[in-house]
Amino acid sequence: MFCPIPDSSIGLKTSAVREGNVYILNGTKSSLVTNAGIADAYFIIARTDLDKPLHESLSIFYVEANTPGIKFGKKTQMIGWKASHHAEIVLDNVPVPVENLIGQEGEAAKLLMLLPEVAIGLAASYVGLARAAYEYALNYAKQRISWGRPIIEHQAVALKLAQMMIDTQAARLMVWDAALTSEISPQLAATVKAPAAKTFAVDVAIKNAQTAVEILGGYGVTKESLAGKFLADATIGYSCDFTREILRLGMVNFLS
Numbered sequence: 287m288f289c290p291i292p293d294s295s296i297g298l299k300t301s302a303v304r305e306g307n308v309y310i311l312n313g314t315k316s317s318l319v320t321n322a323g324i325a326d327a328y329f330i331i332a333r334t335d336l337d338k339p340l341h342e343s344l345s346i347f348y349v350e351a352n353t354p355g356i357k358f359g360k361k362t363q364m365i366g367w368k369a370s371h372h373a374e375i376v377l378d379n380v381p382v383p384v385e386n387l388i389g390q391e392g393e394a395a396k397l398l399m400l401l402p403e404v405a406i407g408l409a410a411s412y413v414g415l416a417r418a419a420y421e422y423a424l425n426y427a428k429q430r431i432s433w434g435r436p437i438i439e440h441q442a443v444a445l446k447l448a449q450m451m452i453d454t455q456a457a458r459l460m461v462w463d464a465a466l467t468s469e470i471s472p473q474l475a476a477t478v479k480a481p482a483a484k485t486f487a488v489d490v491a492i493k494n495a496q497t498a499v500e501i502l503g504g505y506g507v508t509k510e511s512l513a514g515k516f517l518a519d520a521t522i523g524y525s526c527d528f529t530r531e532i533l534r535l536g537m538v539n540f541l542s
């Protein structure tokens with residue numbers, strides 16, 4: 287999204303055109319906008335100059351939910367995260383006061399490069415999911431008897447559990463490192479450490495959930511067990527916020 291591609295025709299299309307004391311916003315946002323239709327206000331990213339490249343023309347606006355012209359779609363059904371709410375936002379000539387522009391025109395990319403909190407929060411929640419899948423499988427492996435012994439005593443199962451613990455701890459340390467860095471250098475945290483922690487924690491959560499399904503054997507594929515829910519919830523992390531590929535490609539610009 288923020289890669290410095292010179293072609294102005296590429297990327298986000300939502301526009302904000304200044305008319306006197308207001309910007310007029312037009313466009314459609316993903317059907318996955320978190321809390322769309324529930325929240326009282328939204329931070330909307332729009333382009334204030336469609337002739338400039340994306341990274342130079344993005345601006346952030348604070349938009350109240352009751353502004354005329356803003357419409358919300360129905361709740362999007364997802365494979366997991368059942369307790370959350372996501373929907374589309376349609377902006378049809380939405381007037382936003384000029385004072386609701388955050389920072390200056392074209393500064394969205396610059397501002398977001400100083401805000402690692404979203405990625406760190408997501409990474410932390412995925413460490414929690416990775417831990418839950420690990421503990422669930424560990425507990426099951428201690429109780430389930432096969433060939434006369436708890437399955438944790440079969441090396442094939444024990445090795446999987448050890449790997450789940452190792453990966454979870456590594457993800458946890460990355461989150462702590464990103465959080466600590468955000469206090470010292472928000473830019474380093476936002477551009478490298480937080481996205482690294484988020485993408486790694488999601489991968490660990492997906493892997494642990496998949497391994498939990500395996501360790502639970504047949505029970506793992508029943509709706510009665512929690513393993514399938516862990517896997518569905520973990521998989522959503524792949525595209526939540528930014529995808530694994532986009533996060534990694536974005537980081538490359540800031541590696542030293």
Ligand SMILES: Cc1cc2nc3c(=O)[nH]c(=O)nc-3n(C[C@H](O)[C@H](O)[C@H](O)COP(=O)(O)OP(=O)(O)OC[C@H]3O[C@@H](n4cnc5c(N)ncnc54)[C@H](O)[C@@H]3O)c2cc1C
Pocket residue numbers: 315316318319320372522525526527528529530531532535
């Ligand atoms: C739970 C959840 C909450 C969300 N909340 C919000 C929200 O609050 N607000 C909001 O605006 N959006 C939100 N989203 C949308 C989210 O930001 C997008 O789904 C995400 O950025 C991926 O974009 P896309 O779906 O258009 O995928 P696409 O861009 O179509 O990508 C499809 C595939 O192609 C790959 N790909 C695409 N472009 C490239 C490239 N240049 N190089 C390499 N690979 C590429 C991707 O990695 C992916 O694998 C949310 C999504 C989820 C799942």
